[in-house]
Amino acid sequence: MLTSARNQFSGELAEAKHGAVNDEVVLRLPGGQEIVATVTSASAARLGLTTGKKAVAMVKATSVIVMVDTDVSKVSARNAVSGKVSDLKKGAVNADVTITDDTGLAISAIITNSSVDRLGLAVGKPAAAVFKASSVIVGVDS
Structure with a gap:
């Protein structure tokens, strides 16, 4: 996946909390650091964001x-x-x-x-x- 985002962090979802509008997901990086993201519940479902899923967090x-x-x-x-x-x-x-x-x-x-x-x-x-x-x-x- 090529993007223009300067900051890209690969890891595994350590936690996923479902909400009525937004979900909060925690991406654990290989070094143990965590990146927290909020995404719409619809996007989380479409991407299959569940605990254990490999994902990338990007921040401009x-x-x-x-x-x-x-x-x-x-x-x-x-x-x-x-x-x-x-x-x-x-x-x-x-x-x-x-x-x-x-x-x-x-x-x-x-x-x-x-x-x-x-x-x-x-x-x-x-x-x-x-x-x-x-x-x-x-x-x-x-």
Whole structure:
């Protein structure tokens, strides 16, 4: 499956909670990390999203928020990866920031250059990548 999403994580569904409108699914990655996604119940049924199913979670880099306070328990977003800035490339207006945790899980974010400067981001500095469960697209092999 080829997509334009910068962040793609393969794993197995560890949990699936059915709701009247949306379902919540938890994708467990090989390193033990979990990505939470909310999808419509109709989509979950169409994709067969049940515990044990192999799936891919995709998140556009523009949907990722970067924090320098790595206490991610203080945000409402369900997904957060604390680590260090492992790559930083500034463009004319935006920057491409990659945050990697201690297991090697890397999340890319596109943020403004002014945000990079305001947050004091630099390679090696602690940071966290945060994204909402509703920003996760779930895919399965057909």
